[in-house]
Amino acid sequence: MSSKLIAPSMLAADFGNLQRDVEMVNNSDADWFHIDVMDGQFVPNISYGMPVISAIKKHATKPLDVHLMIEKPERFIEEFAKVGADIITVHYESTVHLHRTLRQIKDAGCKAGVVLNITTPLVVLEDILPECYMVLLMSINPGFGGQKFEEVTYKRIKNLRQMITEQDLDTRIEIDGGVTDQNIQQLVAAGADAFVAGSHVFKSDNPIDTIKTLKILANS
Numbered sequence: 523m524s525s526k527l528i529a530p531s532m533l534a535a536d537f538g539n540l541q542r543d544v545e546m547v548n549n550s551d552a553d554w555f556h557i558d559v560m561d562g563q564f565v566p567n568i569s570y571g572m573p574v575i576s577a578i579k580k581h582a583t584k585p586l587d588v589h590l591m592i593e594k595p596e597r598f599i600e601e602f603a604k605v606g607a608d609i610i611t612v613h614y615e616s617t618v619h620l621h622r623t624l625r626q627i628k629d630a631g632c633k634a635g636v637v638l639n640i641t642t643p644l645v646v647l648e649d650i651l652p653e654c655y656m657v658l659l660m661s662i663n664p665g666f667g668g669q670k671f672e673e674v675t676y677k678r679i680k681n682l683r684q685m686i687t688e689q690d691l692d693t694r695i696e697i698d699g700g701v702t703d704q705n706i707q708q709l710v711a712a713g714a715d716a717f718v719a720g721s722h723v724f725k726s727d728n729p730i731d732t733i734k735t736l737k738i739l740a741n742s
């Protein structure tokens with residue numbers, strides 16, 4: 523089994539010290555930068571867009587995992603690729619043209635993934651799974667960091683893992699929301715591969731150590 527991945531969410535970084543926080547992630551055991559884009563329509567919050575992603579990319583030495591929480595993401599795929607996205611995930615709930623949007627992401631030179639909200643049945647992935655480098659399962663309601671992890675996620679990971687195995691694919695499962703050192707091992711046991719952690723990392727006294735602990739727990 524390949525190594526489990528840690529993706530600190532820059533939503534919880536200190537934007538006044540963005541370069542410092544990017545370098546902290548560069549120097550840590552983290553694997554990806556998780557970048558949350560919110561438009562105030564798909565989710566009830568606005569985060570940041572292309573200029574901030576460019577600023578992060580300028581200093582980042584690890585891939586950018588860009589999570590689009592925006593209506594009709596197909597309008598902006600090429601722009602996100604241009605500012606440095608390596609992986610782009612789009613919500614199933616945000617576009618009526620999911621298949622076309624995934625192709626668009628790949629044509630722009632990025633890896634493509636689908637995100638599901640907690641109540642969206644996994645069965646909608648059945649025919650699109652072969653197109654997915656990754657599936658991101660939300661373990662909170664998208665829009666804000668610092669929320670409590672929803673326990674239903676464990677069952678969803680197990681069922682999705684089974685679906686991936688049945689189709690003989692190597693699609694990664696990423697979990698986003700409320701991930702901590704208290705639940706990461708149970709998430710691995712359920713079948714997840716990559717873990718977003720925002721407040722747990724950035725609100726800790728020593729983010730480098732916190733990332734190291736998450737990485738060790740996920741891989742032991």
Ligand code: DX5
Pocket residue numbers: 531533534556558589591662663664665666667668669698699700701718719720721722
């Ligand atoms: C919320 C975002 C998450 C958020 C996670 O919609 O998708 O990536 O930053 O934050 P924590 O880890 O604090 O739950």
Ligand code: ZN
Pocket residue numbers: 531556557558589698718
């Ligand atoms: Zn996210």
